[in-house]
Amino acid sequence: MAGASVLVVEDDPVIGAELSEALDVNGYAATLATDGQAAIERAQSAAPDLVLLDLGLPDLDGVVVCRKIRLAVPEAVIVVLTARTEELDVVVALDAGADDYLTKPFRLAELMARLRAHMRRQAVIPQERMLTVGALRLDLAARRAFLDGTELALRPKEFDLLAVLAGKAGEVVTREDLMDQVWDENWFGSTKTLDVHVFALRRKLEEPRVEGGAPRITTVRGRGYRFEQ
Structure with a gap:
């Protein structure tokens, strides 16, 4: 910019x-x-x-x-x-x-x-729509996330990461795709930041008491991550 x-x-x-x-x-x-x-x-x-x-x-x-x-x-x-x-x-x-x-x-x-x-x-303008996966609800326009009615305190990149993973719930999203969509297709440097953000996001998903169990972000070794409800 x-x-x-x-x-x-x-x-x-x-x-x-x-x-x-x-x-x-x-x-x-x-x-x-x-x-x-x-x-x-x-x-x-x-x-x-x-x-x-x-x-x-x-x-x-x-x-x-x-x-x-x-x-x-x-x-x-x-x-x-x-x-x-x-x-x-x-x-x-x-x-x-x-x-x-x-x-x-x-x-x-x-x-x-x-x-x-x-x-x-x-600079990317979020789409004006809601995304709901089980107990998770994302307001993509307002950039707010709710788990079983409790709002999650997410940083900007954590919200973007959760939106991509939840948008493909049940599917494996590769590390390369996550870096392209959440950071940038021309990202320069280590992808270690992805692992750190996933670690932090997992902790925040586990904090609220969720009826029927909290969603999980599963590591698929050698491939990427999968969001599971």
């Missing part, structure tokens, strides 16, 4: 300036925040389209900042930049509202490709 606004949250001023300059060159309007509190305040006042969030901030935990930015700007795409390699840290960040992550060090070309992919997906 040409001219999309990006909030860069990076405590190292040199790295922050380099990222901001690269974003400006690629047609984005970038602003920089060097600590968590400033990032929250700028997100609340400017409502950026994209947020690049370094988790290692000097004043606040990056996960806390991510959660507050998600509450302030529900439709923003949040990509966390982290030197943390433990999968649990990534899952916690995604649960806090992040849409994607990149592990430092990363290539600038990969970052830009990821951002373009996210913005293309954000």
Whole structure:
């Protein structure tokens, strides 16, 4: 999306300036925040389209900042930049509202490709219809999901992933098709983010008490995933 606004949250001023300059060159309007509190305040006042969030901030935990930015700007795409390699840290960040992550060090070309992919997906207008599979009901226009009457707190990519899987309930959806439809057909980089999102989505489907049992997302080894009621 040409001219999309990006909030860069990076405590190292040199790295922050380099990222901001690269974003400006690629047609984005970038602003920089060097600590968590400033990032929250700028997100609340400017409502950026994209947020690049370094988790290692000097004043606040990056996960806390991510959660507050998600509450302030529900439709923003949040990509966390982290030197943390433990999968649990990534899952916690995604649960806090992040849409994607990149592990430092990363290539600038990969970052830009990821951002373009996210913005293309954000530009897709959802179909104005309802999708019901057993106890699950998806309002595709409003982007809301209900399981046995209880609304699920889903992040944007979790909703998209659930919509694709539920739309083909009982069928195997390959990893390639899920990446094409939920992220982008020109996705650049690892598909690990798919596994992390499936893990988080499974937990949210299991939380509500569902009459007759909650739906499941089954892993079909070597192929992909299947939504089962």
